[in-house]
Amino acid sequence: MTITDTDTVSWNPEALDAILSNDERRPVLFKNDRILTIDPLIGAMVGADILFVGPLIVGVGPGIVTAAGDDNAIAVDATSTTVVPAVMGSIAPAGGRGHRSEHVAKLAPGNTTDFLVVPDEPADDVVVATLLAHPEQVRALVSAGRPVLRAGADVPGRAAAPETGIPDAENLTGSPCVGVWIDRNDFLHQELSADGRYDETQGGRPDAYQGRYWIDSDRIGYLNDLGFWAYGEFQCDELHHAGYDMKLG
Structure with a gap:
């Protein structure tokens, strides 16, 4: 299936x-x-192809179209557009990483299929501003191999972004995370209460840090009463x- 860009x-x-x-x-x-x-x-x-299967890029460069045809690939004619990584890091292009495998946000075989498709004209600026400042110029945003934005609009049925703002405290009674967590050297004691509050004792000094916490899968987020965040x-x-x-004491 090959679709030509006849409708911008x-x-x-x-x-x-x-x-x-x-x-x-x-x-x-x-x-x-x-x-x-x-x-x-x-x-x-220029005039190249990017081939991916699900969330993984498997080929980049000219001449892939023949092999893709053999594999019954879904082909998208992206003539007059530029494909750039959806997440741009400045460290790797500036030489802050010593090995190719350490370069972040690159469109290379073996990396995650995250990229933007934009018209050639604003492509030189897209790395810093297009998605946020001019979403109408984005032909497609592909994340982990699936379009989530096309023609400047959300793809119907895409997962909603988390709501902004501090979530309400949860009742964590019965959660296996509730209790006092103690580090190996017995220096840090972190008590996670069922009401969503935490209290740290450090080096025998009680109430060193206090605040709220949230559990999200295998991550825990902290909001200290002084206003800083941690995880x-x-x-x-x-x-x-x-x-x-730390382990539960």
């Missing part, structure tokens, strides 16, 4: 719908575009927070 208001709707309904793990090919990979070895390419992570039966490894 609704860019490649049939192809993007096919990707959204793709339950067969068919490969997807965005072809004939300019790709800013941000990869130090691959660089930027921790549950790994098996341990709570890791700010360099401390």
